[in-house]
Amino acid sequence: MAYDLDQFISDCRSVLSRDPGPAGREEVRVRLERLLANPDFIEQHCGEHVPRGLKLLYEDPELKFQILAHNNDKARVSPPHDHGASWAIYGQATHYTDMIEWEREDDGGDPKHAKLKPAKTYRLNPGQAGIYQDGAIHSIDYPDYARFIRVTGTNLDRINRIRIDLKTGEVHQMTPQQAT
């Protein structure tokens, strides 16, 4: 039987209760790729018939992690941003997402400015998942109709996060659901 959402949720629960750190999250990333290989899951949650928008597929009442379907219809380039004190795993469902992981060139001492340089650039194709540990800064760039599943350590709308204007280096606090 194909690996489905219920099995994924149950695996996330057992893995993250045992190891909520980077190694446990990596196990979640690998399992997310397994889930993305299930065509029924993709069709049901990210198929073309699914209306555009952000849909919460699951929130764990105890461990607080979330599984979200980002069903986009318009292309978008996000500014570099972090996920606050949380982590995020992006799993591509359809089309692709170009990722840039950024490094800070400054010492992080100025809360209003940041100087960034690209550290890693790659494309997530359908079935592939990337992980962004706490404090990591990345930006995403996807075409029309690109859809992805995102697993986050907690509800990101409840924590402080930053985005960085690449031209000016200005650091801004993010508002809920402003970016991914």
Ligand SMILES: [Fe+2]
């Ligand atoms: Fe992100």
